[in-house]
Amino acid sequence: MKYFILLIPFLFVSLSCGESEQVEQHGETEERTLDYTSEVLFYNPQGEEIAHIETAVADDDNSRSEGLMDVRDLPENNGMLFIFDENRERNFWMANTPLSLDIIFVNDEYEIVRIHQNTSPYSQEGIPSEYPAKYVVEVNAGFTLRHDITEGSTIEIRGL
Numbered sequence: 001m002k003y004f005i006l007l008i009p010f011l012f013v014s015l016s017c018g019e020s021e022q023v024e025q026h027g028e029t030e031e032r033t034l035d036y037t038s039e040v041l042f043y044n045p046q047g048e049e050i051a052h053i054e055t056a057v058a059d060d061d062n063s064r065s066e067g068l069m070d071v072r073d074l075p076e077n078n079g080m081l082f083i084f085d086e087n088r089e090r091n092f093w094m095a096n097t098p099l100s101l102d103i104i105f106v107n108d109e110y111e112i113v114r115i116h117q118n119t120s121p122y123s124q125e126g127i128p129s130e131y132p133a134k135y136v137v138e139v140n141a142g143f144t145l146r147h148d149i150t151e152g153s154t155i156e157i158r159g160l
Helices: 002-025 061-066
Strands: 038-043 049-058 078-088 101-106 112-116 133-140 154-158
Touching (some): 038 078, 049 061, 049 133
Antiparallel strands (some): 038 154, 101 112, 101 133
16 A cells, blocks of 8 residues: 555656647647738739738748747638748748648739648648748638639738
8 A cells, every 4th residue: 555655646747747748749839829910812813802811920030930830720711921021932831830721822923823732730841832932821721722712813911
């Protein structure tokens, strides 16, 4: 009985450590919430508006590197707009991002040059723009398909 009583604290500590290791491995931390301060409108090649979203803006190194990490709930008509200083090839990844996303790369003329659909949550695999991009829009997976947003479509940014 004496050994059993000594074993109980050991088991508690062991189980607690194992649980925190699982949390660290999956990148799970406290859920982040976003401030949606701008709007992105999507236009088909004929110039007709086909969708719009409210966006959180990532326009500095810190906010761009954080992106949608640890965001577990992204409303259907919301997303994140990344703004860069120059138009060049980009490479994104999904580390610590629990949502599957569509990632839309947009050049300095507001034309969509590349779309990656249904990205894998938590993946550390690179997601390249393949063409120069100044803006990147992240939305829930399937958004581009549901709204017929294609490469060659354009965007408009409001509220900056």
